[in-house]
Amino acid sequence: DAKTTQPPSMDCAEGRAANLPCNHSTISGNEYVYWYRQIHSQGPQYIIHGLKNNETNEMASLIITEDRKSSTLILPHATLRDTAVYYCIVLAKYSGGGADGLTFGKGTHLIIQP
Amino acid sequence: NAGVTQTPKFRILKIGQSMTLQCTQDMNHNYMYWYRQDPGMGLKLIYYSVGAGITDKGEVPNGYNVSRSTTEDFPLRLELAAPSQTSVYFCAIRDSRGSEQFFGPGTRLTVL
Numbered sequence: 001d002a003k004t005t006q007p008p009s010m011d012c013a014e015g016r017a018a019n020l021p022c023n024h025s026t027i028s029g030n031e032y033v034y035w036y037r038q039i040h041s042q043g044p045q046y047i048i049h050g051l052k053n054n055e056t057n058e059m060a061s062l063i064i065t066e067d068r069k070s071s072t073l074i075l076p077h078a079t080l081r082d083t084a085v086y087y088c089i090v091l092a093k094y095s096g097g098g099a100d101g102l103t104f105g106k107g108t109h110l111i112i113q114p
Numbered sequence: 115n116a117g118v119t120q121t122p123k124f125r126i127l128k129i130g131q132s133m134t135l136q137c138t139q140d141m142n143h144n145y146m147y148w149y150r151q152d153p154g155m156g157l158k159l160i161y162y163s164v165g166a167g168i169t170d171k172g173e174v175p176n177g178y179n180v181s182r183s184t185t186e187d188f189p190l191r192l193e194l195a196a197p198s199q200t201s202v203y204f205c206a207i208r209d210s211r212g213s214e215q216f217f218g219p220g221t222r223l224t225v226l
Contacts, residue, residue, distance in 0.1 A: 032213070043118075043204050043217030044157065087156060101147060101172050102215060104156025 003027070004088045009109040018075040020108050022088030025069045030092045033064060034102070035073045037084040044087065044104075047073065083112045117141060118218035120205050126224045127195040135190040135221050137205030145208040146188040147172075147215065148180065150201040157204060163188055164210075195225045 005023040012018040024033065034049040048055055048062045050071075055062045061074040075082055087107040121136045137146065144165045149157035159172030163182040177199060179191040192199060202222050206215040 034213075041202065041220070043206070043219055044215075045217070046214035049213055101149075101159035101162055102157065103173075104151075104158070106154070106156055 003090045003103065004105055006086075006088050006105065006108045008106065009111065011111050011113055012075075012078050014080060014112050014114050015077055018078040018082065018110060018112070020073040020075075020086050020088075020110060021070065022073070023070045024088070024090050027068050027090050028092065031090045032092070033062065033068075033071050034089040034091055035060070035062065036087045036089065036102070036104075037082075038087070038107070039081075039084040047086075078110075078112045080112050080114060083110060085109050118205055118207055118216055120203075120218040120221050122221060123219070124222045126226060127192075128226060129195060129197065131195050132191070132193050133195065133223075135192075135203055135205075135223070137188045137190070137218060138186050139188075139207045140186065141207060141209070141216070142185060143207040143212075143216075144185070144210045145215075146182065147206040147208070148178075148188070148190045149204045149206065150174065150199075151204060151220075152201050160190065160203075192223075197225050199223065200225045 032049050032051050035047040036044040038044045048060050050062045064071045085107040087104050119138045147162045148160040151157045158174045161180040163169045166185050169180050169182050202220045204220045205218040208215045
């Protein structure tokens with residue numbers, strides 16, 4: 001059963017902020033929210049992760065609701081190179097073993113329009 | 115520093131043939147993973163390893179074997195190729211103290 005729900009596709013204008021939603025209503029207290037993206041059949045690329053506080057790095061910001069049932073990945077100034085499939089993944093903190101493997105859904109295909 | 119290297123990039127096999135997909139890393143990370151990605155789908159975990167000499171099954175291990183004799187290499191073996199194994203295969207690594215996985219460029223395999 002999928003742990004996350006994401007829209008299959010989204011469009012965003014170049015230079016604008018891209019806001020990608022993710023629902024994870026059954027998330028457990030020890031599970032983190034991870035975001036990866038995959039550009040045109042390349043290997044997935046890590047973007048950001050968080051537990052309950054909002055997080056920001058050089059690539060993106062992650063906003064997690066207070067009840068932790070949903071989150072939003074924000075790309076502040078989208079460029080054409082940000083066109084990719086974005087995966088939202090929930091995962092308990094690494095403890096070794098099979099739980100380390102990432103479970104990918106179908107993700108959101110984000111298309112940046114010029 | 116190449117990170118994660120996968121060979122070959124592409125391969126076509128006939129049903130029943132065997133082959134080994136190579137994965138090599140130069141980052142000295144303990145954890146290594148093999149995933150497959152079918153068209154239009156997300157990745158699924160085949161096998162993983164937490165260090166040299168230690169391997170374990172993931173979600174879809176049937177039809178595959180792995181070994182981990184060194185930290186650097188984690189080959190994936192297909193003994194009797196089947197059309198259902200047509201997919202793109204990704205190798206990934208992770209440092210034992212880190213949270214993010216680093217992925218290789220993938221091997222595109224077609225079984226006819």
